[in-house]
Amino acid sequence: MSDTKTPAITCRNVWQVFGPGAETALTDALARSGDDADVAAQELREQGLIPAVQDANFDVQEGELFVIMGLSGSGKSTLIRCISHLLHATGGEIRIDGENIVEASKARLIELRRKKLGMVFQHFGLFPHMTVLDNVAYPLRVQGTKKSDRHAKAREVIELVGLKGREHHYPRELSGGQRQRVGIARSLVADCSVWFLDEPFSALDPLIRRQLQDEFLQIQEKLKTTIVFITHDINEALKLADRIAIMRDGKIVQIGTPAEIVLHPVDDYVREFSKDVAKGQHAHVASVMNTGEAMVYGADDPGLRKDMTLDAALARCMDLYEPVPVHDDSGKVVGVVNPADLAAALQVETP
């Protein structure tokens, strides 16, 4: 990822503290602790305040699918509400396309939401008194778009999410999966460039969830928007994410690609998450191969490539004991891997 472009979203030292006098308490606590977030958070807790998000720092690049994962109560929903400014962050800086929205005026926020931001909710947040069509067209209605125009646009998005023919149903007449499609369509109707999804599939049955995840990836393929996606499901995170941020007790404990999270968890908490994950499907050969000057390998070449998953690679060299070469797309040898290391990387820790 290039550093020359402005990231789509930047979070710097974002805090969300709940309780009376949170803002002053945070400033004081930070000043006393010399900007040590952990010490400050502890001090705030002792005062009876709740630091729901402490010192969050990350960038999301344009077009990136950034997943924030954590258990309930870890602060992930609070964080996404800070970024979308449904909550006013207690401290820190949140930039969307370079613009600090923590300090944005009310009018500017409305403007931003109309033109740039879209959001999908866990329990859909559909308006019960409006039909599917009116629900989806609502973001255009508040902008004063003409009825025929906004309905035309809404029909387009409704078709995109596969709900054609249900325009005149009311939310209560739809299944959970269909309701969330309406939610997705509504968030897309105004052509947002930053898309917030707060556990969009958590309230759905496993089968429907998978179907919607796949469709979601297809839509993302088409639209290439910047996405912040919240989930508590590690498999969903690994399946969808470009990068994952893992939260615990209001703190981001690790940010990394799915492979990094699975193979190099920073602590036991993250390891616990990835314990039951089929690592072979998420990690690639490149993450375990040796590179360097002396690439010594045996006579057998099972044709491993560096972007193969561990499962696929292991299937090819199950019966080999010597190190084997790894190729890149052009066929050049870029590394060496010992089949035993492949197997070792897959090992699921025993409790």
Place this chain on the structure above:
Amino acid sequence: MIPHLTKGAIAALITLAVGVICLVLQPAVPWIAKWPAAWVLPATDWVGAGLTWLLEGVKPVARAFSAMMYYPMLWANIALTSTPWPLVIGAVAALGWILGGLSMAALGFLGLSFVLASGYWVESMNTLALVAVSVPLALLLGGAIGVLANEHPRIKSGVQAVLDVMQTVPTFAYLTPLLLLFGFGPVVGLIASAIYAAPPMARNVLLGLERVEPEIKEAAVMSGGTRFQQLFQVEIPSASTQIMVGVNQCLMAALSMVIIAAVIGGFDDIGWEVLLTMRKAQFGQALLAGLVVVVFAVVIDRMSATLAQDRRVTYDRRVAWGVLAVGFLVSVLFWSSLPDPAGFETLQPLADGVDRGLTQFTTANGEWLASMKNGFLFYVLLPLRIGLAQAVLPFTWGFAWTGQMSLVLFSASAVLGVIVALRGNVTLGALLGIAAIVLVTGIANLPWLFVLVGTAALGWVSGGRRLAILSVVLLSTILLSGLWERALLSLYLSGAAVFACAVLGGTIGLLSAISPLVWRVVQPICDMLQTIPLFVFLIPVLMVFQIGEFSAFLAIIAYAIVPMIRYTRHGLTETPAEMLEAATASGATEWQILRDVRAPYAAPTILLGLNQTILYAFAMLVIAALIGTTGLGQSIYLALGQADVGLGISAGAAMAILALIADRMVQGFAEERRRALGL
């Protein structure tokens, strides 16, 4: 062995101790029992002077407003009374069709036909005109208060407190200052009913807005709506079901108040008719007029309740137009030969028949009825009021109460109390002692110090120190203002009625919970009793038992028993299925499930029912002053007649204070139970 004392036990013991001290010291220091008249501040006069001064200041504005309201009232009146009756009936039936199809159309048609046949058409239309003008006022006022409170969380608790007070201050008490402000006439009824009907609307609007799912609100924000757009396009429509509940309650409150306002007279409406015929002891006629009021209440209630249904069916509008057209055609075709609606006397024979039947009934059963009434008065109500020591007379009981008897009763209760306490239940033991004191002295004669300490103790147990202090401070204002004796009298009658409601209503609720058959009979009766405006309850009791405390007692019970029945049944039947299955799987019998699972789970709900019953009893107590009660209700009623603002407001405030304290205490107990159950 000193058992660990619970909060309740400590409170009961302290109260008992103070009671004993008061009784012992009373002969030596009489002021400990009876608040000396010299210590009473002329607060009532101050309130009167202050308010009169204030009202005089506002008067020009009020009079201007009154003049302004004169026109819409006049128009509504003209519109309703000069419209030919077939058209009015057609319009109501058509409205019924749109709201609820055939059943509502039929209800509207039959209801208004009854009104027509009763001969009270003109009076009814006068009443309806008042309601039609006051309801939009109340809806606007209430809606605005609700929305504002929702927009500004800081004023929310304040607004809620004001709404609480507005609903606990007795209806009659509103009328006196309004009378001063607006002068005699229908405008007072109009304003009073708008003020009285606004709080339920405000409450429901606020509740509805608060209950809109947070994600729906967030979705509106993220759609880029301005606050105005969020509120009017998303939040208010999402809350519409709850708001419609508010509209329904608002309509009913307005109707009820318009009828009550008839006591100030000066307007020829149906409430006045009820009152007039009651005063003239024309009970058949009063019953007829009362039934007209009931019909109105039922029609308005059922029709507006359809608005609050979750899923509304839409009915073909063409049918409604058709019905309206028929009404119009009939009006036009028979224009010159339409009978005068005031001239209908179809139901007159019925009213006369009721009168005759009633006379026969009372002469035939007079002895039995009188002995029942007197028996209850002499052996229950009177001892409760002035205590066994004064109520037991040779004339009624056959012997005179002596000091030795008191002593025997006290010793017996003391012995029993100590035994109970030693077996572990200290609270019950102390309560036995307290009960003996109350029985001998009578509620109206209780030493003020004892009442104050007892209230504080109860407040402390139910709601902590703050409630205890609040109760004592509020009660002290009553004490200082010289309304203490009247307050105790009110407390005695409503207390007795509430107790009867709790026992009777609790039993009926229990039976309804056990047997669906019983509930099928009880439910429509409850629905009916809840729809009937307060006023009408007085007619039947008056017919049988004449004016007096016993009639008032019965009227209060009839009105206040409904919530007790409903909440008891509701609480007992709403136990989660899983808990019942777990109990059944453990091998519990039906009775054991009821006692061990359903009843504890229902306790908070039943307490809320009791709370409602108490508030209802206070409301009715004031109305019952019309048929003879003593105490605050009577003062309020008298103040109205003499336009004595000071007395009216002070007595009204005292009434509200009693209601408020009772409310907070029962709520406190309910809250404690809920917490204990983890709800």
